Amino acid sequence: MNDETFLNEPVEVVAVFRAGHQPCRPLKFRRLNGREIAVQELGLRHPVNQGRKTVHIFDVTDGGADYRLEFDSERLTWRLTMEADHYE
């Protein structure tokens, strides 16, 4: 089974920007309910054009579920747009 929940939730994110193949890496994020999630691995980062602006999509995991974070490069805002777990 694949339990994907699609969201559009503003989140606070701590991320590092550095040189290399993955120049931006989210480290942890806090959801609206106050729950803090530590990113264990960045799966893939890919850009998507939404009109003239670019949104960077970060697929990450905390080791228990997969999450999709979207970074709006124009407004500099983060949103949690998908949570997936219960694969068994």
Place this chain on the structure above:
Amino acid sequence: MNKPEFNDERPLIMHIDLNSCFATVEQQARPMLRGKPVGIANRRTDKTALITASYEAKKMGVKVGMKVRDAKVLCPDLVVIESDPSKYRYVYHCLLDIMKDYSAHVTMKSIDEGVIDFHDTTADIQGRDLVDIGMEIKQRLKDEIGVWMRCNIGIATNRFLAKQAAGLHKPDGLDVMTPANIREVLGSLKLTDLTGIAHRNERRLNSVGIYTPLEFLDADPVVLQRIVFKGVVGRWWYDRLRGWEVDDLETDIKRVGRQYVLESFHLTHEEIGQRLHHLCESVGSRMRSQHKAARGIYVYVKTVEGGYWHASTMMQLPFSSDQTIHMLAHRLFDNAPDGLKEIGIHCYELQPIENPQISLFNDHIIQERQVTDAMDGINKKYGERTIHSADTLGTGLYVKQKIPFGGTRYL
């Protein structure tokens, strides 16, 4: 001078294939899926066919093209994910960038495979062992995209043998085919394992007593040319199997089309017409992106009962605007039967878009071209479907852009 039987030059063609590409990319993006059977479908419904299955799913007997419900019978734990074209397009461009670092002569055969021709690359690169370069590309995929990325690499003197070599040890293989090992490799394969030999060609070969790739290799070129393939294709196969290049040809675009399986089988004729209109806009945009206009248009439908209906028309003058495509398609579609499950259109008899001659009588053609150019310019700058007809306002929710198979023109 006669060329030797086998091409014994240094193998300088490298085929790279991201096997189970979409499933592997999803497993890369979503680490919790790794090691689990994953299937990718364009829609998460039981009747949709899988477009990719992960190696774990394939081990359980799941095959590409299988309906989701049939795949779940074989593999109840199958995780079905809806395809995400932007992700695959990104990985495609990453792979292309890596490949271009080694030669200017890179040809992408589809979204997940490509060929590097090392013949005219720099002396530094040519001086290196291609097996080392292959290993380096594998590592770069992991470093630059992610640790779960794997690819198969084949090296040979021509595209055909390089692709065969890439398929020998899936996943993550790297093989070289040369005249020294070709008999051994072909001896381990079936005829239908050869790229380009499906059941029809297999029957043709069987009809002259050829049942294995080795018998195919040893076949008389005259028999292949005159009896089996009835033309020059037979000679091409003879050369292809011996490592001579016959496949480095650019094929011209013959038609542009799109189809759509309706999201519900209870839509009204008007609602289906709106979805057809959406397809017309999509086809028009793709066609113009290749600087082509069409003279022919073909509309088809499939019915819930399994029926197939089609209609087509040819125009004297080429057309490329969304309005004209829709007008012609709609006129044909008016005669379509009821009870539809799939609709599709193709534009054919393509030719380059030419600037119309200025005359007293075709002002409307020039005006239509100018409006279309302006719309295309806006859509290119601000994103697809920024401007579209009011008729298709709500259809984008259903008729989404999916993976273009078999070519990389629209990536």
